[in-house]
Each structure stands twice: as C-alpha cells, then as structure tokens.
Amino acid sequence: MTMTKNRRRRRYIRVTAPKICGTRLLFKLDYSRKLKAYFSSDRFYVEYDEDIDSVDESILYIPVVSALIPFAWATGADIYVRKLDKTFLESLTKVKMVMKKWYPMLPFSTKVNVKEAILSRSSGTKYGLLFSGGIDSTTSYIRHRDKRPNLIMICGADVPLSKKEFWKRIKMEYKSFADEEGVDINFIKTNMRQFLNEKLLDAEFGRYGSDLSWWGSFYHGIALLGLCAPLTIAKHIGNLLIASTYTHKFKYPWGSHPLIDENISWADVKVIHDGYNLSRQEKIRYILKRFINGYGRYPPLRVCYSQSQYFNCNRCIKCYLSIIGLTLEGIDPNKCGFNIGSEFFVALKKDFIKGKLKLSDDYFFLFRDIQEHIPEKLDHDLYYSKEFFEWFKNYDLRRNYKKHRIKSLALLSLYRIYYRLPKSFQNVIFTLNALFYFTLRRVS
Secondary structure (H helix, E strand, O other): OHHHHHHHHOOEEEEOOOEEEOOEEEEEEEEOHHHHHHEOOOEEEEEOOOOOOOOOHHHHOHHHHHHHHHHHHHHOOEEEEEEEEHHHHHHHHHHHHHHHHHOOOOOOOOOEEEEEEEOOOOOOOEEEEEOOOOHHHHHHHHHOHHHOOEEEEEEOOOOOOOOHHHHHHHHHHHHHHHHHHOOOEEEEEEOOOOOEOHHHHHHHHHHHOOOOOHHHHHHHHHHHHHHOHHHHHHOOEEEEEEEOOOOOOOOOOOOOOHHHHOOOEEOOEEEEEEOOOOOHHHHHHHHHHHHHHHHOOOOOOOOOOOOOOOOOOOOOHHHHHHHHHHHHOOOOHHHOOOOOOOOHHHHHHHHHHOOOOOOOHHHHHHHHHHHHOOOOOOOOOHHHOHHHHHHHOOOOOHHHHHHHHHHHHHHHHHHHHHHHOOHHHHHHHHHHHHHHHHHHHHHO
C-alpha cells in the first residue's frame, strides 16, 4: 500500500513518441497535476531546415529530454520516454552530479525511465557551432574558421517566436555572412522557452543562480545543445562547439560551463566548450581585432535582446558591454552593427553614476574584465571615449551591483508569493497593475 501511494505521489513527465511533420519534430507531454503550473503548453516542438527523416528515434528524443531535464532535476520529477541514445542517457548522470554540487538545495531525485536505450553510432567528422552572432560565438567561429564549422542559429532562444520580422532580418544577414565565408548555416525554430512557465521558474529557482534567472543559471547550455542532436546526425557533424561566456575566474554556477557542456554527448558526437581560457575582452583584443585588421572586414555582431532596432538597441546592458569593449580596442562599434554618436560615453558615465545599470554577478564580472584591460594611457579617443575610460578604470562597480541584487531578490520573493495565489487573484493583481501604469502614463 505504501509503495503504491509513493508511486502516485511521484511527479512525472511522460513524453509521447515523436511525430515528424515535414521538418518539424513534435512531442506531446503528459505530466502530473502538481507540475501543471510550471507548463504553459503540453506540446514541445523543434523545426529544422534539414531533412531528419533518417535520424534514429533514440536521437530524436534528445531535444525534448534536454529541454525537460533541468526542470525535472529542480522539481524531482521523473521522465518517461520510449527510446533514448545510451551515450546521452549516461552523460545526463555526469551532468547531474555537477549540478547537484552547485545546487544542493534542489532534489535531483529524477529517474529517466527509458524502455529502450540504443547505442548509436555516427560517421560525423565535420564541425558545428552554436551561433548567435554575439561576440563569444563570433570569436569561436574565427578561432575555428579553418575547420569551416556549420553555423547553427536558434529562433525561440534569445529571439522570441513572436518576432517574426526580426528573425527574417537575422536570417538574411547571417545567411549572407555564411555565404561570404563559404560555410553552411542552419536555422532552428523551437518553443523551448515558451512551453515552460519561465517566469514561475525564475521566481522559484532564480534566487539560487548568479544572474537570478532560470535561463542563464540552469537551462541554456544543455537545452541548446540538445536541440542540435538530430541536425548533427543528419549533417555528419562530429564536433559541436559552444562558445564560453566566462573563464575559470567566474566562481558562480552557470548553465553553460565546461563541466556541463563537455559531459554532454550522443552517438559519437563530441561537445567542445570553446574559449574558456579567454575572457570577453581578450576575445575582442586577440581574436576579433586581429581578424578585422587582417581581413579588413567587420563581422556583424548581434548582442541585443530588445529587438527594438535592426540589430542592437544601443542602450541596454548587453549593448553597453559590447560597445565599451569594442571601443576600448579601437574597433568602431558602428561598423559592427551598432549606432552610437559623440555623446554616447558622456551619457553612459551619467548612467553608471545614477545607478541605472543593473549589475548581477555575471555582468559585474564582465564589466570588471573591461576595467582590468584599460591601459594607463589610451592611444585613441574614438567617439570621445578617452575621458570615460580614464574615469571607468577605477570606478567602484559594487555601487551598481549591491543595489540591483537587493531589489531583484525582493522582486523574486514577491513573484513567488504571486504565483502561489489562486489564478483569480493573479488576474485581479495583473489588471490593477496594468491600470496603474496606464494611469501613470496618462498623468505624465
């Protein structure tokens, strides 16, 4: 009787067999009642631009299991699938042990129940690269340019599915870039960030992460890599590169890390966490700058999440990081996809002083990296930046960091309370909040 009750109480996620509709891979999910609030949809899909009909079912399950496994570990839910690649299944155990040490407060009691574990083999020798167009992935491309890596871009990760026109512009820009470079590029479309209730996951688990988010601290590495599994088999890719964000000096858990990424594998495919020995500023100085000086070409950089402009908004923290880093090395940001003027650095200094820049652990680390690379004397004054760098070199970033972290943790606590309320109360609060902001805007 006790065993039967325990089984009933176990949280579970059952995944139906994959359906291939053209180039779309579709899964239906069945989950226990206690998990319902965490899901926004019972459908998970990945849409490729390559034929995946010949890919074994054990590989086709990898994208959905990769998208579910961090969530399952965090909530103690079991996963049920019909088939799975044996190498991938074993790699999950290795990753689980790493993340369990990072997040000891979470259960990690998940069992991945597989009816048939298949030992797959592939003949892939090519290189692939998860590619966003940002500084990290662009420098990884340049580092491995001689291997002619197959670029892989994903819609539904940093670019929302709703931004269709923006995604079209990205595809056109980077298809042109790939053609000029003589390499293949593939575009994947997925609801990986829509089928789970990411706001609730931020509220529940964000406080344990360095950037206070589910996506950054828990999810993005394994989920993005898993999406590529069927494509690597279809295109004979044996080495999959994912660009590093930080170096060993970053002492906080992060969702993409050598201990995570390089423990993930399937069939004979090897994942390489690339550039871990280089900081962001070193990548700009030693890789990107040499490429520009050597070839006279400025690669298009897309670092921004706002999608308010053609490529970059030029006023968010991600844009600020890139613009400052490029300018420090004497690289004109306006030739790389940005749009700034002569007053940019004067205004940026004021934003730092007024505390407008919100720094979490990760951004604090990246801005400190820039500070450490500012020389005693600059040999240029690009966009009148010299005075800014002289001031910024010794600026105390903790003023921006502490204020932001306290506010963010308080906000996450409020979100946790909000999501525990009945749906009817949530709707009332949402309506009142919307009405408040509408009234405030009319008054102002």
